[in-house]
Amino acid sequence: MNMLTSLMLLPLIGALLISALPTTKSLLAKQMTLGTTLLVAIGVIVMAIRFDTSKTDLQFVETHSWIPTFGINYSVGVDGIALVLIILSALLAPIVVLAGWNESSGGRWSAKTFYILVLVLETMIIGVFSANDLFLFYVFFEAMLIPVYFLIGGYGTGQRNAAAVKFLIYSLLGGLLMLASIIALYVLSGEQSGHTFNINTLSQLQMSSTTQNLLFLGFFIAFAIKAPLWPLHTWLPDAAQSATPGTSVLLLGILDKVGTFGMIRYCLTLFPEASKTFTPLILVLAVISIIYGAFLAIGQKDLKRLIAFTSISHFGFITMGIFAMTSQGHSGATLYMFNHGFSTAALFIVGGWMMSRRGSSKISDFGGLQRVTPVMAWSFFIAGMSSLALPGLSSFVSEFLVLVGTYTRYPVAAIIGTFGIVLAALYILIPVQRALHGPTMPGNEALSDLNLREKIAIAPVIAIIIALGFYPSPLLNIINPASTHTITQAGFTDPLAQIDPKAGK
Amino acid sequence: MNPANYLYVSALLFTIGAIGVVVRRNAIVVFMCVELMLNACNLAFVTFARINGNLDGQVVAFFTMVVAACEVVVGLAIIVTIYRSRRSASVDDASLLKR
Amino acid sequence: MTSNSLVYLIALPLFGAAVLLLSGRRSDRWGHIFGTLMSAGSFAVGVSLFLKMLGNPTGERALTQKLFSWISVGSFQVDAGLLADQLSICFVLLITGVGTLIHVYSIAYMSHDLDRRRFFAYLNFFIAAMLLLVLGDSYLNLYVGWEGVGLASYLLIGFWNQKPTYATAAKKAFVANRVGDMGLSLAIMIAFATLGTVSFQGVKEHASQASTGSLTAIGIMLLVAATGKSAQFPLQAWLGDAMAGPTPVSALIHAATMVTAGVYLITRSNFIFDLAPTAQLAVAIIGAITLLFGAIIGMAKDDIKKALAASTMSQIGYMVLGAGLGPAGYAFAIMHLLTHGFFKAGMFLGAGSVMHGMNDEVNMRRYGGLRKFMPITFATFGLGYLAIIGVPPFAGFYSKDKIIEVAFNAGGVKGIALGTAALLGAMITAFYMTRVVILTFAGSKRWDDKAHPHESPFLMWAPMVLLALGSVASGFFFTHGNSLRNWLAPVVEATPSHEGELLSPAVVSILALVLVAIGVGYAIIKYLLNEVPQVAPADVTVFTKAARKDLLQDNFNEAVFMRPGQSLTRGLQVADTKLIDGAVHGIARLAIGSGNLLRKTQTGFVRSYAMWILAGAIALVATIWVVTL
Amino acid sequence: MTDFIVPKLSYVQLSPILIVLGGALIGVLIEAFLSRKVRPIAQLTITLGSLILALIQLWHIRHESSLTAAMGSVAIDGATILMQGSILLIAILAVALIADNEHFTVLAAAVPGSPEERDSLQSGEKLTEVFPLTLFAVAGMLLFPASNDLITLFVALEMLSLPLYLMAGLSRRRRLMSQEAALKYFLLGAFSSAFFLFGAAYLYGYSGSVSLAGIRAAVVGGSGNDVFLLMGIAFLSIGLLFKVGAVPFHAWTPDVYQGAPTPITAFMAAATKVAAFGAMLRIFYTSLANANWDWRPMMSIIAIITMLFGSVVAIAQRDVKRMLAYSSIAHAGFLLTGVIALNKSGLDASIFYLFAYGVATVGAFGVVTLVRDSSGEVTDLNKWAGLAKRSPFAATLFAGFLLAFAGIPLTSGFIGKFSIFSAAYESGNKSLVIVGVLSSAIAAYFYIRVIVLMFFKDAADDGTSVIIPSILTRSTLIITSVITILLGVYPAPLLNFINSLASFVR
């Protein structure tokens, strides 16, 4: 069987097996989930190794007729961009399970349900990134809301119900707008080439510019909600604040990438002209997101909300990189998605441990943790440094690529975006100072440092953050052909340097 | 005289019946107004049958009568049941279900 | 020429840092030794490389090493490559040399600190980052080291971060540095967009083909970067606070090495600045402003470390000024950088020694007459003092006077203005440094009886002595036969402009010496011959008050950046919840509200339902009526 | 006088209807002659038996197509077969719910609260008349979409309505509400069928024929003045729109849905919609297709109002059954877009949607029957809080049906929504698609609210409980949910089937 399909089925099988367990055996459920996610991770790594970086077209393609009446196929396949995101998901999943070992216990339902939801979600995430059929993509895109919704509402804290509903309604609204566009594409394809949802075929449809603009908006709004772009972001802080750290990692680290992934894969490919038309507007929104998210992050008193707002800022960078329409911007944006996944994961995971130990998510309740729990503090610090894109850590490479890629075509956006790096220093260092530094706050003296399980969970994250900072080539090699291909498809070429670098030689 | 005039009568009777359903409160009277509407329809059918020169309209009218008879049986049964429960045949009293 | 050993320069201290950090408390006992050894090892590699370079012919001295392809996207190709040319190797030797000395010093200085191992880990990390900064073969590689030292500086300033003010100082330093970093990243972006490359070699080759406008932009952005890292006006405010770190840190990072990175950057980018006169002039002006700014602050400081920090700022101003003077000044800027590295590091270590003996007291008004108790410290400090105020034949005399001279000879009004500023600076330097020496070592004792001043242990004074030797001899050594200038020539193309010489070297020296004497004299009158109060007098001029408050730099930043920023943050928070989220909730409320409103149409009366049907029928008929008529 | 034509009925093609009618008659005979004790089981057997038999018979004739099965009164074609199949399947599922006699009064004639009623409840007897009534209604429903002339249409309309009026009043609990529902349904139903008849009269007047083919011929032939045609369409539509619950002819829906016994609500909500839309599709796709410029704008406006109204008002509901009623109004709006589409894909989509929606509706109401307290079913939404704690099974099923209603992918509702909107878009009705999408978003809001209520709210200790369903109810629930999911995951076979079959003979 095709590798992608097997990888999709694997978590589903795991979920089925777990659902057969009695509710009381939560430890076994955890172990099985961990095992399944690890298997998937290994599978994805094998797939990454077998991936041929010299090709630009999709690989591991598998196509079956699904709903022939509508020309819908079960069609999967990955290019470099999708593969990287699948790697991200597959690697983060076992980490999330291991890190949030006890996360499932405080919920409304049994731990078993929690892990079933997580596994189902993993299937859908792999599916959404590997779908090569617009309809299939949409199915995964919408269906994965449900497990997340239950994860937030069932296992979160505080205003979890409201947050879950807000998340779902926002997402559904965007999804329905996209559905309208998809329907339009479907009908157009029926008029021009016979009904199909094949992305390649759809990208060759003839459309009037008005149609293209409208359809583009349908897609873009859905994606802009998902990868929260100002001003469609307000669901994210609420959701992140209410969700458990593990869910937040899945949500911000992986799920929201579907938005930016969709912008690359669908907005640009299907509507190149409209993308051009809307680029100025989107860049403005992206830049606003960068600055706005950063400022709001600075002002947050709640650790989870703070991380959420940093993500909004980061998603601004990613969006900017995508719509810069340069290969640097694109590769940077894709790499950024990967790196943001890990740095946010690190922040949420470690932040989650801090919060569960202290029983509070207010930053002011911490203080002096570096004395009490040095390993935890260090982990948080490194995660923070990654978040502020310290050179040598992975985020830097991507952030810089985005900026440099944007600058070559839209210098003003890049310059304003660059201010974001100063603000990033503030929004990371302020919580670091308040939570880790200073005198030990009363109530924190007896907090325990990370145990072995937690160390095992966070170590690979930090290792990846550092390793990719120095040696991002493996990922860039996978990404580059795909992003160049996308740019070319969208009808762009990199702007040349003002002088020809080879002229001098 | 023009047969179309029957259509005017039919339309007026139908209107009056419809208004009767709205303004009258006694369920039986309301139902009688519905019957009036059906009769108006029948008149239209018969008139049209005459205009069109085929008997299909009359057949419809015949069926209408039969159907109306059945409807009357069912309707009155329901009204009687309601009346027995409430000691009232006013449709306004039956307003537990709302909002 | 390629060399495979460049990487060890960085790898050794990096390895040290990693080992010390990861091993945790297990390495408490031997960590400091290990760290020192790593640093020393790196120094050894540096020396061997230096010797190797010496052995090569002038044109082939530069050593390169390509490690791997770092970032490669489209035309954006950056290798992880190292370049040790004549300029870099000076820094390598300074960093590893002074660095190792300070490691040694710290063994003793930090011996009572429970976290000494962590301190050495940071130091090692700093050495590695700083070496990467000077060895990187492209702007982007440099950037990694550039932020790396920023991080190291942050960690070290905040080493005692349980004290909130120290933690704040660390944050302030990092943020100020980040502003500079933003300049550097913009410079790199512009360079890539204009020249299509970010390697030093590539930029150097193509710079001449780029427009002056772009080059000026790059230059200005590089200057912004330099001002951040080197505490130049207007990003100088963090340096004083950075003295919160342990004194060896101040010596190493905030005097000898990191803060001079800006000078390195400007010198390294000579090929840009030489083609962008406006940017170059800006560099010189910033340098001149800062050297006066720092000097003025230095006059009013009672905290010995802050006084020295102000002095550092001022001295780096000299270097930047020198670098801003173009080919004529690069070599002298670097020379002053190196000599300053010796004497300022020495003085900082001296200050540390004093504090060590005085229960960490830093207020000079509570010192006095310490020369009897700390003779070695006094001697080494004194030699550094003589070097900094530029008394011949000490090192400062050679380096600083050269800068003043080149400034005067820059030509026109510019030359006169810059030269005068530099000269004035020399006089102020003499004044405040004399003040420091007098307040600390001369006069009567002003400390309370709890302090028991004593000389520091061998491990502390030995590095001080070595550095003092450097401050005495290096100037002569560097200028002898223009050795440094010739050495650097392949990198910075030193072409002294003797055309239209305004003042001859001799005149400058004499002028400088006279002004220095005036400064020294005034200080002696004021502080040696008059009683020094233990508490700083309050009835002073506005000017002094301002100087004490660092010329209101913090107030300025607070008023212009911090407060509006805070207001903006608060405003945006309100906007986010009230406006954006409010709009969302408003739509939801609208839907619910209209639902509740329409719900009322369901009255429960069957007659009103019939009315709905009838109304629908009427609407339909009316439509037909309108359509058909 | 024309020569008498000896009528020829093609009994094979009519057999599904005849089988059901026969079953009903046997049911009546059982009422008359069998002892009370054996009646329930006998009735159930007969009812289910005849429905299943009819379904089997339907399968045999699925490829037949004729206009002459009943002298031109009935059109047997793919569309008919599909509609009838849907109705039969839904009816079977609903009968399984109806069989749980707990819902029906034993003595409908007894005055609520009277000693007779008390006695009757204690007697432990069961009301078995619902079975033949159901079968009569099913027969009417089977006939309704197959009718090919206005007379048969009218007769079928009454035939499906009368039993429903009656059954709406048979609830065991809350008798007064149930009777009120019957009264309202009856009065308004009669009112609307008068409109239907009035429209039929004008169509007859316009075309001189009562057969759909004749009307079609007149429309195609088209005289200049079509006032009668327009009036005919308008009034006829009122009758049909009333049955499907389109705004402003919807007002009965919530009240009747709430008041009627829940299994009946399930049956009528699902099956009536199929039948009424089936008839509507036939009329508009065959007879009136060429007059689409006359009716499309008007229907579009009604569809838009219906979608929005249903979705918005549903938000404000506090009773499960009323909420489902408004949801059915919204769905009527979605389905109207399929009628308006007026193309083959619109027909296919409508049939699929009707089936998917019908099955999910039966399932959803089936879950409603399970939630009870001491006074019977609990439909107050507030008391549904924390249902997942009480019964994860019921809550999960209900959530699944709600998600299907909301059109979330991997449920049948999504495929339905997609196909129907794409058909509407294809026909150029973009505004309908946009409104449809927007109201779907609004609708999603209240479906989700219920899910929140069931899963994320804590249960109050108010005696609400979820009973263990009887075997029949349980199988209905399971079958409906399986179909709902299956049609979301792998709808290809059904879609192919519909696509190959769905067409109208003319």
Next chain:
Amino acid sequence: MIHQALAMGHTQTPEAVLFWVLGPLAVLSALAMLMVKKAVHSAILLAWIMITLAIFYIAQDAAFLGIVQVVVYTGAVMMLFLFILMLVGVESSESLTETIKGLRPIAIVAALGFGGLLVSLIGHATIGRAYVGLVDANAGGNVQALAGLLFSKYVWAFEVVSALLITAALGAMVLAHNHRLIQRPTQRDLATARFRGTSLARAAGLPGPGVYALHNAVDVPALLPDGTPSQASISATLKARGDVIDSRPFQLSAIENEEE
């Protein structure tokens, strides 16, 4: 214009006279049916309208329908209505003041609008075909012709209608037939039970409504001699409807307490 289209089909004068006499009368009767208070009067008026219509049918060559109208409709259906009216109470009349606010004016406007629009539309309608008349169709006799249609073309509908009739019968049975489920105790049984029962309290029979109550209404329970309300004194129907007024305020003990 329909008038022109039908010009050739003008009917004879007698029919015109008939129409102009009976037509307006029918409409007026219909209006009166709306206005009269008593349901019975409405029913009589409706019967009259139906007879009018029967005459119209006959006038329009629909003799069979005319007869059936009289027999089935006026005869059977209206009798059924009257029966039910008697059951409900012949004297029952409703106040004609409108209870739903604003419905009356809306209804009047609707009536004028709807009627006006319909009349106007019919006025503008034309029929594409010529006026035909039923002379040909009824050539073999109206009844025969109708029978021909009914038993051939519309035989299916004709057959199916039977199902409708059965439904109606079944429905009437279900709703109206009140079969004994449990043997009603006879008066003797009751009397025996009263005196042989555990308590003699009810031996004197049930209290009448409101007998001892301070409030003389059927929906207030009577008070037993000890001052407690007797639930038995209230009609079960009222209870089921929830129309029973709480008796507590009327309890003797409560009132006494208040006075103290």
